[in-house]
Amino acid sequence: MRPGAAAALAACALALGACGGAPGAAPHRPPAAAAPGAAGGGARWRPYRGPVPILEYHPIQPPIPGSPYPQLFVPQADFTAQMKWLAAHGYTAVTLDRVEAAWYRGGELPPKPVVITFDDGYRSQFVAAFPVLQHFHWPGVLDLKAKGSDLPAADVRRMLAAGWELASHTIHHLDLTTLGGAALRREIAGSKRELERRFGVPVDNFCYPAGRYDAAAIADLRRAGYRGATTEIYGLADRSHRYTLARIEVEYADRLAGFVRKLRAARPQ
Ligand SMILES: [Zn+2]
16 A cells, blocks of 8 residues: 555545435446336436446546656545536446447446546555445446556455456557557457456456557457457547547546536537
8 A cells, every 4th residue: 555545545434424415325237127217326227329428547646756647646535526526416437338238239327327447557546446436336447457557456356346347458558559460469368368367257348558549459359359448539438439439538637627627528529
């Protein structure tokens, strides 16, 4: 645990404790038998094939001094405020798997679905983001690189047990447009095999490192059996772009106001 992580967790508990308007126990995945009209913040789930916002987060903590990318850090208090805003405005977080079931296989979604993705695999995503999403009974999507993450496997397993989706973010987090042949297959098909073997869950989705992709990468994704892939293109994800899904990247400077602005301004890709 990083210094300050325990303090951050305590602060989270306080912040959430002060959140009077938390939704009731709305399960993020309705029981199969009750899927039509099952609870999702009390609202009815229904067939839906329209665009969906996919949020993109990195570490959930204040920037580490000297970090080359301080804008990628979102402090836990800001993350909590953003999640509370979503809940207060009728959003329900779901996995990307569930969105794809609605887009391509007749499944159902709550009225305002949102997907919350966490890239790379940072310890703070378990320490600071997981408890906040647990408070809302919401799953996240963990875009995990198979090597070099500082998120312990035991933490990943707890997130998966709570309904999170595991997606591949390659093995070594390389720019895929610089690779080809066996090296590209290893990062794409190899990471899927490795993560599925390690965690015993299906890995259906993929996230391009730094959002970099090309036609060869997409062809390998199809061959490896992935169902979809996320980029860093800004916008609302649309079912017609299954291997180049847009996301909304949340950054340090956004706080709550910028977060709301980005979400409201996003248009279908
Ligand atoms: Zn990444």
